[in-house]
Structure formats: C-alpha cells, structure tokens
C-alpha cells in the first residue's frame with residue numbers, strides 16, 4: 001500500500017533549512033511502507049489495487065504513500081474482529097479496562113515526540129500544536145480510564161419491598177469516522193469513551209491523514225487490549241458508508257462536515273443506530289469596548305489561526321464594538337502579519353501548511369469571493385512560498401484579516417476552515433446577540449468583556465455548545481464538547497452516556513486551563529453549555 005518510509009527532518013531542533021533527503025525523524029523513523037489498515041491485531045493491506053490515492057506531506061507537497069480503500073469485505077473483517085473482541089472486553093470490570101487504557105496513555109506519553117512529528121508530516125500543523133494534540137489524546141484516555149469503574153446502574157425501591165435495578169450496557173461495535181484536522185486526537189476522543197464503557201471500535205480516519213490512527217491501534221494492543229478491540233480501516237466515502245450500513249455496527253460517532261453528517265445520520269437511521277455528530281461551525285466572537293484589548297486581540301488570533309484556521313470551533317465572525325474597532329483592527333493586523341509561517345517541524349513556526357492543495361485553493365477562493373462582495377483584505381490571504389526550496393511545493397498561505405464585512409457576505413455565512421478572520425462592527429449588546437445567533441450552526445462562541453455580569457448574560461443567550469469568556473479554543477478533556485443546531489448531535493467527553501444505553505442529564509461546568517503558548521490569552525475561563 002505504501003511507497004515511502006516516512007522521514008522527516010530534525011528541524012524541531014534545527015532552524016536552518018534542510019534538503020528533502022535529510023528529512024529524518026528526530027525520535028526514530030516511523031515506517032509507513034507497511035499497510036495502514038489494522039484489524040484483529042495486525043496491520044493489513046487492502047485488496048483494492050485500482051483505486052489508490054496519493055497521500056501528501058502538506059509542508060512539501062511530496063507524496064508520502066498511496067492509499068488503497070477498504071472494500072465491503074475488508075470492513076466486514078474489521079467489524080467481525082471488533083465483535084469478537086467485544087465479548088471478553090465487555091465482561092471486564094471497569095478497573096480492568098482502565099488498566100489497559102492507563103497503560104496506553106503511558107505509551108503515548110513516551111512516544112509523544114514521534115507521534116507529534118508524524119502528525120506534522122501528514123497534516124501540516126506546527127509541531128508545538130501537534131504536541132498539544134497528542135497530550136489531549138493521552139489526557140482523554142486517562143480521563144475515561146478514570147470513569148470506567150464509576151459506571152453504575154440504579155437501584156429503585158418499589159412498593160411492597162420489591163425493587164428494580166438498571167444496568168449500563170455497552171452497545172457493541174462502535175464505528176468512529178474522523179476528519180483530517182486532528183487525526184490522532186479525534187481517534188483518541190472517539191475510542192476512549194467507547195472502550196471505557198466496554199465497547200469495541202472500528203475507526204476510519206480521513207483518507208487525507210491516514211497515518212497516526214494506526215499508531216493508536218498498535219498502542220492499544222501493546223497496552224494489553226485484546227485483538228480486535230480497536231481497528232482501523234482506511235478509505236473515503238465508500239468505506240465510511242460500508243461501516244455505517246454494517247448490521248453489526250451498533251453506533252456511529254462522526255466528526256466532519258455538515259453535509260457528510262447529514263448522510264451519516266440518514267445511513268444510521270436505516271438501522272435505527274444512535275449517532276454522535278461533531279460537525280462544522282461559523283462561530284461568533286464578540287469583543288465589547290470594555291474588554292482588555294491586548295487579551296481580546298490574542299483571543300481573536302487564537303480563535304482564528306490555530307492549525308492554519310482549520311478548527312471547527314473557530315470564532316471566525318469577529319464582532320467588535322464600534323468604539324474600539326480601529327484600535328482593535330490595527331493591533332490584530334500587526335500581530336497577524338508577525339505570525340511565522342513555514343516549516344511546521346521548526347520550533348519557531350507558528351503557522352504551517354494547509355492540509356491539501358485543493359483545500360488551499362478553496363480557502364483562497366473564499367478570499368477572492370470576499371473581495372468581490374465588498375470586503376477589504378487588511379492583510380494576508382495570499383499564497384505563501386517559503387524560502388527553503390524543499391518546501392516550495394507545500395500548501396502555505398498568509399493568514400488573512402478581512403475588514404468591511406457585512407452579515408450577508410459568503411465569508412461571514414459559510415465555514416471557510418482556513419486562516420481567514422472576518423471583522424464586523426456592532427453598536428449594542430442586543431444587536432450583536434441577534435446577529436451572532438443568526439446562523440444555522442452553533443458549535444462555539446466567545447465574549448470578551450471586563451463586565452462579569454454581561455459576560456454571563458451574553459453567554460446564556462448565545463446558541464452554541466461551548467462559550468468562552470475572555471479566552472477561546474480551550475478544550476480541556478474534562479469538559480464536554482459539541483454543537484447546537486446543525487453543528488451536531490451529542491457531546492464528546494460528556495461521560496458514558498453516548499456509549500451505553502442509560503441516560504443522564506446535560507453537564508454544565510466552568511474550568512480553568514492554560515492555553516497554547518503561542519496564541520495564549522488570559523485570564524482563562526470556559527463556560528460550556
């Protein structure tokens with residue numbers, strides 16, 4: 001299936017450009033010349049030799065490997081393996097399952113650098129961010145390991161001294177289908193709750209970023225998971241639909257775009273299967289004139305330019321109160337222009353490459369369209385060609401701030417999923433709330449103000465799954481994550497609810513957390529609804 005041995009440079013330690021031949025992993029090379037499917041405890045080659053697709057390294061544009069999609073027979077084998085593993089796994093106590101998961105978390109910690117570098121090579125995001133993704137994956141597994149032994153039913157006293165009890169039952173084989181922006185993290189976020197609750201999983205990563213999910217499969221095995229507990233099938237739309245339709249798949253947990261989510265729901269409905277849908281967003285970020293401007297500017301950067309802007313929860317509609325508009329814009333443009341773009345494996349890089357050439361073209365098209373519709377490009381929005389000749393085939397662009405935006409513009413209405421911030425001005429709280437909620441999506445929202453009462457009043461009225469106060473895009477694993485309206489159904493990291501048959505009420509918490517260093521903001525505070 002694969003052409004090359006994945007080799008990346010030790011550029012995380014060396015700032016000087018290196019030749020493509022010198023791109024070798026600093027922590028030992030990861031072999032992708034072997035198959036990337038994994039079921040029943042082994043890597044497997046898919047039989048389809050005709051429909052192979054290239055997998056690219058976004059930083060350079062070179063072909064990393066060729067991916068043959070899994071067909072119906074292979075998906076069936078993976079599901080059968082998962083079904084076999086389900087029997088013994090579901091009989092274990094929570095503590096026994098937790099032991100395997102904790103061991104997996106330890107292995108992830110010990111291989112942090114290697115996994116992060118592999119993610120960078122396949123995804124294009126900066127190494128500093130990739131490390132945080134690996135940490136989030138590990139923490140999620142640890143968190144669910146902790147929950148595994150707490151899953152319990154109820155004891156109900158009935159008249160006459162009799163009683164009833166409920167049991168939390170695992171569902172069986174769960175399917176996970178992931179997007180390309182957080183490949184390793186999504187695989188962990190999907191598998192950790194499923195496995196903790198006693199289920200097994202067949203996971204399909206995006207065909208654009210197939211590499212790191214199989215590392216997770218090997219890690220679970222090494223940690224003591226039974227063969228077939230966590231399996232990986234590679235492929236695109238067709239492979240995904242084989243999974244959704246498979247009669248032995250009990251639940252589908254999906255992360256991706258709204259149109260695909262609609263199809264997943266339709267397919268799952270045929271088998272009356274529950275779904276969790278983590279879909280797209282077009283989230284508002286509201287900056288009131290009394291906010292700490294320095295913090296608000298940092299927040300806007302954090303809300304728009306992490307992972308080259310390819311973050312579902314990004315606050316891309318930045319509403320700024322009229323009184324501070326020019327001051328805010330001046331500062332946000334100055335900081336945006338200072339973002340170091342380039343080789344994502346370098347420690348100094350703050351913005352790497354977009355995930356693919358077609359995606360880069362799509363994002364640049366949105367900028368052109370914004371200009372046609374009357375927006376002003378205040379900075380960026382152009383292809384970027386790094387000085388290093390080995391990176392010239394990469395998919396880079398300069399982060400973009402759009403001014404003079406209005407609510408009707410395409411850049412304000414549609415998810416761009418790239419480094420493009422649209423700035424809008426507003427006069428009153430009432431007006432901005434109405435405009436912020438005027439969207440079919442509702443994944444996240446943010447508010448910057450020094451007025452605590454206003455912050456909570458606004459958050460209460462924002463129709464969004466996660467609302468951030470004076471920070472943005474902080475997603476601690478203990479806090480639920482998911483959308484309102486067309487941004488999705490269900491919550492990741494809520495608790496065991498979505499992988500067992502019992503029911504619980506929605507969670508609501510505040511939390512403190514540190515943010516990623518390069519777009520960091522303060523004071524951190526998260527309010528999730």
Ligand code: NAD
Pocket residue numbers: 177178179180181182204205206207235236237238239240241244255256257258259260261263264277278279280281311312313415417443482483487488
């Ligand atoms: P996508 O919808 O194109 O693909 C997502 C996954 O679905 C891929 O693995 C793809 O192969 C698979 N797929 C596509 N068609 C399918 C079908 N008919 N049946 C089964 N599987 C199918 O999304 P993408 O381009 O990979 O990711 C970007 C999108 O994901 C953005 O909209 C972003 O907002 C969203 N996203 C949401 C979250 C969240 O938590 N809400 C997180 C990350 C990304």
